[in-house]
Amino acid sequence: MLINQTVNYIDPLSELFGALSDPTRRSILERLSQSDFSVNELAQEYDMSLPAVSKHLKILEKVGLISKYKNAQRRECHLEAQRLQEATEWLDDYRTRWEGRLHNLDNYLQDMQRNKKEG
């Protein structure tokens, strides 16, 4: 279990947290959590030029936090909630890792002290 988690840390998560660290992008995700919106609707919502909002959407799409699809003439954006879950899982992993470490440390200390007495 730890093997998969450790390998996951390297590339996919770096981009995921990078995408989440921007407040506009977080706000976009929150809007999309309510329903799908088109690129144009989002641009109006944020009073942003189309290229500017597209830039944010591109980042979110690249890390898999949103997906896009065509609905008649509109380009719709959809929240991929599963990806957010992966970020929260990382936090759980951190705690689990430390629990394991402290357990290891305990065993190591006990062995060391026991060996000292016997030695």
Add this chain to the structure above:
Amino acid sequence: MAELQVSQTENTLVLTKEFDAPRELVFEMFKNPDHLEKWWGPETWPATVVSYDFVAGGAGHYYMQGPDGTKAWGKTIFEDIDEPNSITYLDVFSDEAGDIDDSLPQAKATITFSETGGKTTLTSTTVYKAKADLEKVVEMGMIEGLTDTWGQLERLITETQKI
């Protein structure tokens, strides 16, 4: 062997554990990289310390190696060391050259050591930068269709407003 205590509030994780050993010895486990290597990584991913400068402003550079040979590099950057009372450091992802990957999640932790009757209580307090970002997403509104993991995060955050 006292049980590990865990508590999480907002974006802080607190771990407390009592060790049946004197404080100087427990502190030594963090100070001396030869000891550190023995317990830092799990059995399946043992740690190897490449360089270790245990002073404020210094850093420990290490990797953990998996069964297939994959190396995961990390660095601990020491901010403050008050021997044998506490260590404050930044836990970051790195590469083989020792460069820090700023975009990856970072955690700042303070470990304190206190001794009573020959037993040492270690308290580790970690503040997640990434969790604060995630927290903001949750605070903004309820995200539908997620499973227990997300629910767990919500329970950890003190204020949520369901839509």
